[in-house]
Amino acid sequence: MPLLEFDNGFYCRQGDFYIDPYRPVDRAILTHGHSDHARSGMKHYLAHTESELILKARLGADAVIETLPYNVPVTINGVKVSLHPAGHIVGSAQVRVEYQGEVWVVSGDYKTEDDGISTPFEPVRCQHFVTESTFGLPIYQWEEQDVIMEKMYQWILKNREKGRASVLVAYTLGKSQRIVHGLAKYGIKIYAHGATVNMNEAVRPFRPELPMIEKLTKDTPKEDVLQGAILCPGSALDTPWLRRWYPYAVGVCSGWMQVRGAQRRRNADAGFVLSDHADWPGLLDAIEATGAENVWATHGFSSTLARFLTEERGLNGQVVKTQYGEEEE
Numbered sequence: 518m519p520l521l522e523f524d525n526g527f528y529c530r531q532g533d534f535y536i537d538p539y540r541p542v543d544r545a546i547l548t549h550g551h552s553d554h555a556r557s558g559m560k561h562y563l564a565h566t567e568s569e570l571i572l573k574a575r576l577g578a579d580a581v582i583e584t585l586p587y588n589v590p591v592t593i594n595g596v597k598v599s600l601h602p603a604g605h606i607v608g609s610a611q612v613r614v615e616y617q618g619e620v621w622v623v624s625g626d627y628k629t630e631d632d633g634i635s636t637p638f639e640p641v642r643c644q645h646f647v648t649e650s651t652f653g654l655p656i657y658q659w660e661e662q663d664v665i666m667e668k669m670y671q672w673i674l675k676n677r678e679k680g681r682a683s684v685l686v687a688y689t690l691g692k693s694q695r696i697v698h699g700l701a702k703y704g705i706k707i708y709a710h711g712a713t714v715n716m717n718e719a720v721r722p723f724r725p726e727l728p729m730i731e732k733l734t735k736d737t738p739k740e741d742v743l744q745g746a747i748l749c750p751g752s753a754l755d756t757p758w759l760r761r762w763y764p765y766a767v768g769v770c771s772g773w774m775q776v777r778g779a780q781r782r783r784n785a786d787a788g789f790v791l792s793d794h795a796d797w798p799g800l801l802d803a804i805e806a807t808g809a810e811n812v813w814a815t816h817g818f819s820s821t822l823a824r825f826l827t828e829e830r831g832l833n834g835q836v837v838k839t840q841y842g843e844e845e846e
Contacts, residue, residue, distance in 0.1 A: 532596030548625025568608030604638030606691035640806030706745035816842030
């Protein structure tokens with residue numbers, strides 16, 4: 518019997534705990550705070566220290582959350598468990614599970630580029646590696662973050678010249694903090710949707726260098742907004758809250774912007790290829806660094822990645838069906 522079973526997330530029978538379960542259980546270990554991985558209803562949660570305020574905001578103040586720093590092992594019913602940096606968002610972790618010499622690592626979501634906000638990804642040696650494959654196709658290869666931020670800044674300047682506001686659409690947790698951090702060096706003032714402000718404040722106690730952002734309200738002077746940028750989730754598009762600031766241009770920040778036509782389908786004026794997930798080279802580098810012979814590919818282009826690993830890298834690549842990948846991109 519394998520150490521981890523693919524049931525309701527990932528279940529360790531020996532330790533009697535789940536990793537990122539979909540349905541309520543007694544003990545859940547969470548890789549990070551995105552809602553497709555961190556669901557309500559568990560009796561007890563274990564997560565990284567920097568995820569605590571994020572999870573309280575997501576799961577409610579009454580959630581029973583135990584936290585753990587990176588690289589500090591604990592034993593659960595004889596099973597050794599530790600958390601290791603995933604580089605996905607602040608507080609994101611890979612879960613290392615060891616029992617009688619068998620080692621598994623469940624990576625959750627991860628990226629290999631250091632974004633300046635998240636603790637950078639660290640490969641963990643193991644025999645079995647569970648990897649995401651959100652962008653598991655060779656066409657997905659990211660430019661460096663600084664290059665993307667410069668493009669974003671130049672776009673904002675052009676919008677100023679045309680007398681229109683700049684609206685950046687990004688997920689509230691993770692990507693928004695990267696944008697706030699990345700545009701700070703240009704002196705861009707960020708006016709944000711309330712949901713974005715709330716998540717920024719949940720992160721700032723662990724990243725005090727992260728600039729504060731201002732909640733955009735009907736009383737915010739329009740001339741100030743034109744000099745800065747509006748940051749909001751996709752759900753805010755085509756709402757009275759946003760239409761108040763017309764004329765504006767919309768820039769969507771997503772890895773999917775790599776694909777021709779995605780910008781048009783999102784009805785955006787600009788697309789910025791910015792993702793909190795590893796691109797194709799990042800996935801392959803991360804997998805190789807683990808030394809794992811068995812690689813289990815989850816949400817995304819899992820079949821393509823598993824087949825490539827088997828046929829081209831000589832590994833045992835397999836596909837695992839999960840319920841992840843529904844939110845952050």
